[in-house]
Amino acid sequence: MAAESKDLPAQGRQLIRNIGLLLSGDLDQPIVDSDCLLIEDGVIVGFEAGDVDSEIDAQGCAVMPGLIDSHTHPVFGDWTPRQNQLGWIEMNVNGAVTSFLSAGEVHLPGRPKDAEGVRALAMVAQRCFQNFRPIGAKVIAGAPVPELDFDREFYASLKAAGIARIGEIGLGTVAKGADAARVTGWCRELGIETIMHTGGPSIAGSHLVTAEDVLEAQPDVVSHINGGPTSIPHEAVRELCKHAKGALEAVHNGNEKSAIVAMEAALANGRLADFLLGTDAPAGSGVQPNGMLRMVTLLASFGGLPAEQAICCATGNVSRKRGIDQGLLARGRPADIVFMDKPEGSSGKNVLEAMAMGNIPGIGAVMIDGKMRTGRSRSTPPAARVPSV
DSSP: OBBBBSSOOOEEEEEOOSSSSEEETTTEEEEEESEEEEEETTEEESSSOOSSSEEEEEEEEEEOOOOEEEEOOBBTEOOOOOOOOOOOOHHHHHTTOOOOOOOOOOOSSSSOOOHHHHHHHHHHHHHHHOOOOOGOOOOOOOOOOTTTTOOHHHHHHHHHHOBBBOOOTSSOOOOOOHOOOOHHHHHHHTBBBBBOBBEEEEEEESSOOHHHHHHHOOEEEETTOSSSSSOOOOHHHHHHHOOOOOOOETTTTTTTHHHHHHHHHHHHHHGGGEEEEEOOBBBTTBOOTTHHHHHHHHHTTTTTOOOOOOOTTTTHHHHHTOSOOOOOTTTTTTTOOOEEEOBBTTSSSSHHHHHHHTTTEEEEEEETTTEEEEESOSSSBBBOOOOOO
């Protein structure tokens, strides 16, 4: 399916029936006792049948919210200069991701670093992705990276321009604790979300950010707590899970062992609801269309977390901690929905058991805002069952 520049029209009243397993994305009730889902004009309105304009037979597939990648680095369009690759967003939709949160548009060749240029880039990125949605994907962009010479008025001007998030503290000249704390303090006063690089430098020009730096700054999101890609020591990861006030994010392009350490520490401190997943792609580590599915499966297999809870870390947790509507299958939420099943050949009895064994799911279809955007995935192994429209 080709990329599109505008959203497609709403689909009236639709019923998804014959759902084998309904996964809500909500840690409080990750599995919903229903076999159908009612949608009207792209919004979920209930879990019961009714008069509808069209039906989708799930054929016994599992249904879950579209995954939200909490940490990406888009530039413009469906292209990344870091890997010189076209179509990375579309292929991630095939990997069950329906929403992408920018951690900074840092890979733009010749990226400006003066206040006026940084603000302009954020505004352009935000507006472009509001108008351009590759196969319906929602890219929440416009995340300016802080520099040392930006004063409080700079951040106030971002807020006035409609910029609600800044990019990773640590990718620019602001990196150490006291400088970062000054920025997070200003942003907290202004109502701007802050995220902070954690670990060794990701690319030339970025910085080592330690647990001490993060604890002094207390950002809203501890970005890639498992390193991006180089991890801080495991004991420092555990300290952040205990004392950092913001959300705890683990990414695919980080240290996988540290991701498990972080998940276990989040559980030990009663903070699984604060645990988020992302990829940190595109980056030097590459582009991984199945990166989010692999992170969820990592938690469910090596981490031993029930797969339905692991899915919440990539859906409802991100929705709630980062203040966006999508990510939950609940009344009033956008109908961003993934149809999936165990992959063909898996010995698991169902998709959750297959994930617990370490097999990523097969994606049968992806719906965004009530519109089918893909059929059987181009990036996952074939699903044992696929829906019928």
